[in-house]
Amino acid sequence: xxxxxxxxxxxxxxxxxxxxxxxxxxxxxxxxxxxxxxxxxxxxxxxxxxxxxxxxxxxxxxxxxxxxxxxxxxxxxxxxxxxxxxxxxxxxxxxxxxxxxxxxxxxxxxxxxxxxxxxxxxxxxxxxxxxxxxxxxxxxxxxxxxxxxxxxxxxxxxxxxxxxxxxxxxxxxxxxxxxxxxxxxxxxxxxxxxxxxxxxxxxxxxxxxxxxxxxxxxxxxxxxxxxxxxxxxxxxxxxxxxxxxxxxxxxxxxxxxxxxxxxxxxxxxxxxxxxxxxxxxxxxxxxxxxxxxxxxxxxxxxxxxxxxxxxxxxxxxxxxxxxxxxxxxxxxxxxxxxxxxxxxxxxxxxxxxxxxxxxxxxxxxxxxxxxxxxxxxxxxxxxxxxxxxxxxxxxxxxxxxxxxxxxxxxxxxxxxxxxxxxxxxxxxxxxxxxxxxxxxxxxxxxxxxxxxxxxxxxxxxxxxxxxxxxxxxxxxxxxxxxxxxxxxxxxxxxxxxxxxxxxxxx
Amino acid sequence: xxxxxxxxxxxxxxxxxxxxxxxxxxxxxxxxxxxxxxxxxxxxxxxxxxxxxxxxxxxxxxxxxxxxxxxxxxxxxxxxxxxxxxxxxxxxxxxxxxxxxxxxxxxxxxxxxxxxxxxxxxxxxxxxxxxxxxxxxxxxxxxxxxxxxxxxxxxxxxxxxxxxxxxxxxxxxxxxxxxxxxxxxxxxxxxxxxxxxxxxxxxxxxxxxxxxxxxxxxxxxxxxxxxxxxxxxxxxxxxxxxxxxxxxxxxxxxxxxxxxxxxxxxxxxxxxxxxxxxxxxxxxxxxxxxxxxxxxxxxxxxxxxxxxxxxxxxxxxxxxxxxxxxxxxxxxxxxxxxxxxxxxxxxxxxxxxxxx
Ligand SMILES: Nc1ncnc2c1ncn2[C@@H]1O[C@H](COP(=O)(O)OP(=O)(O)O)[C@@H](O)[C@H]1O
Ligand SMILES: [Mg+2]
Numbered sequence: 001x002x003x004x005x006x007x008x009x010x011x012x013x014x015x016x017x018x019x020x021x022x023x024x025x026x027x028x029x030x031x032x033x034x035x036x037x038x039x040x041x042x043x044x045x046x047x048x049x050x051x052x053x054x055x056x057x058x059x060x061x062x063x064x065x066x067x068x069x070x071x072x073x074x075x076x077x078x079x080x081x082x083x084x085x086x087x088x089x090x091x092x093x094x095x096x097x098x099x100x101x102x103x104x105x106x107x108x109x110x111x112x113x114x115x116x117x118x119x120x121x122x123x124x125x126x127x128x129x130x131x132x133x134x135x136x137x138x139x140x141x142x143x144x145x146x147x148x149x150x151x152x153x154x155x156x157x158x159x160x161x162x163x164x165x166x167x168x169x170x171x172x173x174x175x176x177x178x179x180x181x182x183x184x185x186x187x188x189x190x191x192x193x194x195x196x197x198x199x200x201x202x203x204x205x206x207x208x209x210x211x212x213x214x215x216x217x218x219x220x221x222x223x224x225x226x227x228x229x230x231x232x233x234x235x236x237x238x239x240x241x242x243x244x245x246x247x248x249x250x251x252x253x254x255x256x257x258x259x260x261x262x263x264x265x266x267x268x269x270x271x272x273x274x275x276x277x278x279x280x281x282x283x284x285x286x287x288x289x290x291x292x293x294x295x296x297x298x299x300x301x302x303x304x305x306x307x308x309x310x311x312x313x314x315x316x317x318x319x320x321x322x323x324x325x326x327x328x329x330x331x332x333x334x335x336x337x338x339x340x341x342x343x344x345x346x347x348x349x350x351x352x353x354x355x356x357x358x359x360x361x362x363x364x365x366x367x368x369x370x371x372x373x374x375x376x377x378x379x380x381x382x383x384x385x386x387x388x389x390x391x392x393x394x395x396x397x398x399x400x401x402x403x404x405x406x407x408x409x410x411x412x413x414x415x416x417x418x419x420x421x422x423x424x425x426x427x428x429x430x431x432x433x434x435x436x437x438x439x440x441x442x443x444x445x446x447x448x449x450x451x452x453x454x455x456x457x458x459x460x461x462x463x464x465x466x467x468x469x470x471x472x473x474x475x476x477x478x479x480x481x482x483x484x485x486x487x488x489x490x491x492x493x494x495x496x497x498x499x500x501x502x503x504x505x506x
Numbered sequence: 507x508x509x510x511x512x513x514x515x516x517x518x519x520x521x522x523x524x525x526x527x528x529x530x531x532x533x534x535x536x537x538x539x540x541x542x543x544x545x546x547x548x549x550x551x552x553x554x555x556x557x558x559x560x561x562x563x564x565x566x567x568x569x570x571x572x573x574x575x576x577x578x579x580x581x582x583x584x585x586x587x588x589x590x591x592x593x594x595x596x597x598x599x600x601x602x603x604x605x606x607x608x609x610x611x612x613x614x615x616x617x618x619x620x621x622x623x624x625x626x627x628x629x630x631x632x633x634x635x636x637x638x639x640x641x642x643x644x645x646x647x648x649x650x651x652x653x654x655x656x657x658x659x660x661x662x663x664x665x666x667x668x669x670x671x672x673x674x675x676x677x678x679x680x681x682x683x684x685x686x687x688x689x690x691x692x693x694x695x696x697x698x699x700x701x702x703x704x705x706x707x708x709x710x711x712x713x714x715x716x717x718x719x720x721x722x723x724x725x726x727x728x729x730x731x732x733x734x735x736x737x738x739x740x741x742x743x744x745x746x747x748x749x750x751x752x753x754x755x756x757x758x759x760x761x762x763x764x765x766x767x768x769x770x771x772x773x774x775x776x777x778x779x780x781x782x783x784x785x786x787x788x789x790x791x792x793x794x795x796x797x798x799x800x801x802x803x804x805x806x807x808x809x810x811x812x813x814x815x816x817x818x819x820x821x822x823x824x825x826x827x828x829x830x831x832x833x834x835x836x837x838x839x840x841x842x843x844x845x846x847x848x849x850x851x852x853x854x855x856x857x858x859x860x861x862x
Contacts, residue, residue: 184830200623231553309731332735341733349733354794359719366716374716 005066006031006197007085007166010425012051012061015042018396021047022058023221029166029197031066034188037201040241041408042394046089048079048218049168053080053087055302055435066165070495079108081175084165088155096144096151104158133157134183143201148345149176149186149297151186160187162428167191171407171434172249177297185211196229204463206235217241236435258472260286264323266425268455269308277303280316281482283475285425290447290457291430292471294464295373295499299477301460302344305427308458309341310334322424337369338424342414342431344460346407350414352485355402358384360402361416368421387416392439408435415443426450429457432466464495474498520845521803524836528810532559535818555690559813560848561698567809568697569595569773572704573780576639576749578789578796582725583738583745584646585793586653587781589658593668594638594750594759595773600668600833602758603677603767604633604790607686613678624683631761632754637663639750661777662728668769678766688763697759704755705802712798721745725793779808786836807836 007029014022022044029035037045037060045067050056052063054074062071065083073078077087081101094103101123102109112118120226126139135153143151156172169188188198188211200212208215208229213234217224217240224240232240263286278300285291293301306312308319310328318325321337323329328334331341352360362375363382369375375383384398391412395405411434418426430448432440447457447470463466467474473487476498486498532546549558573591580588607614608621617619622630638660645656687696712718721730732739753773760772784805785791787800811832815825838844 200683278809330737331733332737335735343733348727349729352723352730354735355719363719363723363731363734366719369716371715371717371720374714492522 004031005029005064006033006068006195006411007052009048009052009064010064012048012058013062014047014051014056015059016047018071018400019221021221022051025061025223026219026226027223028226029199030214031197031274032192033214034192034198034212035214036212037199037215037216037218038208038237038433040225040438041434042220042406043218043241043436044221045218046170046176046406048200049087049170049201053077053085053168055361064103064443070133080163081162083122084163085168086159086162087168087172088152088159089169094143094151094155094158095157097142099140100137100143100146101139103154104129104139104161108162108422113319122148129157129161130302133160143305147298147314149180150229152176153180155185156184160191163331164196166197166199168201171203181207191328200349203314203434205237205437208237209234212248241437260289260472262379263287263289265320266322268320268323269317270319272307272319273302273316274307274312275315277312277480278307279481281287281475283308283482284314285456286459288451288454289472290451290459290470292467292474293458293460293477294467294474294495295477296464299499300482301477302429303480304457304477304482305341305429305460306335309339309427310343311343312504335364335421335423339398339427340364340418340421340423340425342418342429344429344433346411351402351410353399355395356399357388357402357405357413358398360413361387361420364421366418379462387413387420390430391416391442412439424457425456425458427460429460431459432461432463468489468492517788517797518800518803520839521800521807524786524839525803525807525810527836528807528814528832529671532810532814535814551693556695559817561695563806563810564698564701564815565695565814566697567806568695568701568782569760570779570809571701571802571805572752572756572759573776574783574787575704575708575798575803576745576752577780577784578787578801579721579785579799581747581781581789581791582793582796583721583742584653584727585791586646587777587791588639588642588657588659588749588753588785589654589777589781590638590642590657590751591753591756591780592662592773592776592778593661593664594635594753595760595776596767596769596771597638597664597668597671598631598635598754598757599761599772600631600671600677600769601634602761603679604671604673605630606679607677608647609671610673611677612675613680615678615680616686617681619644622672624679625682627679628687628758631758632751635752635754635757636747639747640743641752641833642750643746646736646746647739665769668767668772672767672769676766676768680765684762685765686762688761688765697763700755702716702760704752705798709798722795726795746748780805782833783808786833808833 005028009025009027012022012025024046025044027048033480037048047056051058052074054076063073065072068083072083074083074085095106097397098106104126104300105122109117110121121387125140126435135157137150138147138152144152146154146438148337152172156169157456159167192198202208212229214226214228216226217237238327263424265284266287267283269281271280271282271284281304293304295301303312307314310331310333313329319328320326326337334341353365358380362380366375383400387393388398393412393416394409405413411431415431432443434445444466447459451457457484459467459470468490473485474495475482476484484498486494537547540702549556549561551557571825577588577591580586605622606620606624606627611621614620642657642660645651646653663826687700691699720736720741722755724741728738757773761767783804785806787797787802789796789800795836811829812825815828816822820828
């Protein structure tokens with residue numbers, strides 16, 4: 001091992017049916033180093049990590065860990081944990097119907113003398129841990145009562161709490177807001193001072209430069225290079241990841257500010273609400289308009305969209321779609337009116353894991369036609385191929401099960417599902433989360449293009465720059481209520497101050 | 507297309523192997539017995555009808571096969587099993603005979619004695635079974651009761667209700683027009699024909715409509731299916747209703763075999779065979795993807811085991827023990843860790859081949 005390295009992986013190879021996911025990849029991590037592992041979707045980042053943690057069995061290569069003689073093969077994550085490697089995955093792997101404390105201590109619960117779980121001690125320890133990390137969480141409540149972001153933080157807390165030499169964070173920030181990201185960074189820096197090596201996978205470039213000391217770049221399962229942070233400025237990093245020059249994101253910023261007040265209304269909501277999630281709100285969306293929903297995580301952005309779509313049942317007020325008053329009880333009603341909805345929780349509400357990419361793409365289209373009108377197989381194939389090509393979905397074939405795709409590619413399949421229904425009104429809830437820079441730009445372009453075709457969209461994203469790029473106006477949410485709208489010449493500052501609200505006392 | 511065929515082949519691989527295994531055991535017995543004629547596969551005509559062990563298995567296995575069709579859908583959509591099908595068979599049989607003979611009548615043998623026409627009795631029997639299925643479906647889909655618990659109600663109540671309909675008696679319908687469904691149509695046993703029709707109709711429905719996708723999608727991810735426009739409750743209700751329909755048909759066939767509503771015995775424990783058939787067919791009892799062909803092969807495999815045991819002189823009382831042992835073996839072969847083991851072995855072998 002090189003001196004002061006805590007982890008060294010050499011010549012790792014791994015093949016999935018039809019895909020060489022890793023081809024002779026090296027990876028070195030020093031003590032007290034935060035190293036970014038970068039690459040586009042499907043580059044092999046998660047696979048490399050899973051090889052390290054014993055989830056995947058790699059075919060060739062060696063792994064060395066500081067303090068352990070000889071090369072190591074981890075049989076499973078538990079085994080890896082014992083050797084000091086803790087992981088937080090991209091998709092949260094906790095049990096939603098256990099309490100927070102139980103999730104934190106699963107498999108290592110403090111015991112009483114009788115050998116039963118000492119709940120009081122467990123809850124106390126859990127509460128202390130939450131306090132240390134400055135998280136405001138009641139550890140006795142079920143995990144599922146907390147937002148996706150909070151669940152993510154809890155998953156990280158769990159990993160951090162175990163004695164570890166190497167902490168792996170696989171896109172932990174994709175569902176966190178700025179505040180929470182800052183907390184996470186604080187946590188990472190503290191661990192770094194203690195000599196823990198951290199592998200950090202993220203799609204947010206600015207985060208890389210905010211915390212990392214080094215960058216390792218993968219492309220198509222191969223190592224592009226291992227760099228110090230100073231060596232590799234942003235533009236070069238993007239170029240290394242994509243294998244081409246940086247397609248300037250600013251290019252798609254909408255030039256002129258368009259006035260939509262003359263256009264007919266696609267959506268005219270008055271006083272819609274859903275108890276416990278979103279208070280009564282009004283919202284007008286014109287044809288060809290992209291309306292952004294902004295606010296902190298948990299402010300009710302997704303919830304507002306869900307009520308319009310009927311994913312949550314509306315309990316008050318009226319909704320006019322294309323000028324006519326409509327009642328929407330279920331998503332299928334909304335779809336019949338030309339709506340589509342890409343939910344933010346891809347795993348729970350997006351993908352149908354055991355079905356193929358093709359079946360996942362035609363799913364909504366088929367639902368609209370009804371069970372009796374089966375889309376002929378050759379048409380299904382054509383549609384699937386068209387969108388695999390159009391969105392550059394990386395899949396071995398259209399018959400590959402969607403669960404075998406990387407997260408970003410799964411997202412593209414769900415997007416394809418809705419594009420295939422040719423909607424008049426499309427709701428995109430975090431469509432670019434966990435997606436690489438290149439594809440992000442493609443999706444943003446697509447949104448602008450759909451709007452130019454006269455379609456209306458709701459666009460929800462935690463990234464304000466992205467919102468500024470595609471939205472014509474934004475609705476601002478706070479604490480489960482719509483508190484205002486901004487339009488015209490929107491800037492990062494104007495949006496941030498709208499989110500933060502006027503009654504600040506700084 | 508080629509790839510698709512490959513996948514289905516793989517899914518059916520183990521169920522077919524299990525089936526062949528049972529047959530081989532039979533052949534082995536024939537050899538041990540010095541039976542050069544291989545009685546097991548022999549099919550002959552006796553008294554104008556087909557005769558032979560294979561024919562017998564296909565004939566006796568009809569009810570299990572018909573039940574397995576509905577059970578496959580229920581398992582797929584709701585990740586649970588319908589344990590009431592055996593009792594519902596009895597209910598259908600009881601209803602049918604009671605309608606034909608009239609309430610309180612024990613036996614009819616001429617047209618003049620009939621309270622209602624035979625076709626009417628059969629329709630009533632099947633209708634009540636459909637109703638029972640819909641009741642199960644309602645409890646599971648709309649009341650969100652666990653399938654096992656929901657169907658437990660009719661598992662015990664349907665048979666009791668059947669007995670009530672028959673006024674606590676065995677009602678006989680000694681008429682050829684009724685017996686025909688459990689005996690022969692020309693040289694072929696009618697149950698085989700009925701099972702074949704049921705299989706063909708369901709297969710056609712699944713091929714020419716999108717119901718298969720609907721059911722599997724709901725079974726795999728209910729929430730995602732809802733967002734994509736499926737009404738999962740309705741789909742689950744439909745699956746249970748179809749399961750009831752098939753239980754009704756199986757009930758009529760079973761009743762017709764003994765031309766009487768022996769409600770205490772019709773379909774007794776058959777739900778277990780039906781569930782096993784689905785599992786043997788390589789379908790996960792956790793719901794989601796299903797394979798109808800697998801379930802059908804599974805059904806006849808179970809019947810083949812039963813028939814073999816009885817033919818070897820194992821008494822009806824002891825047969826379940828042997829059956830259990832054989833089924834454990836077959837299920838273990840299909841268990842994921844074992845499959846993994848074989849997959850790895852073959853992967854290693856092919857890797858060696860490549861290296862050479
Ligand atoms: N379980 C799997 N089965 C088959 N292919 C997979 C599986 N997991 C990942 N892959 C493939 O391996 C490649 C690398 O994926 P992944 O490591 O998830 O990428 P990343 O995390 O960099 O986005 C992709 O082409 C992906 O489709
Ligand atoms: Mg990944």
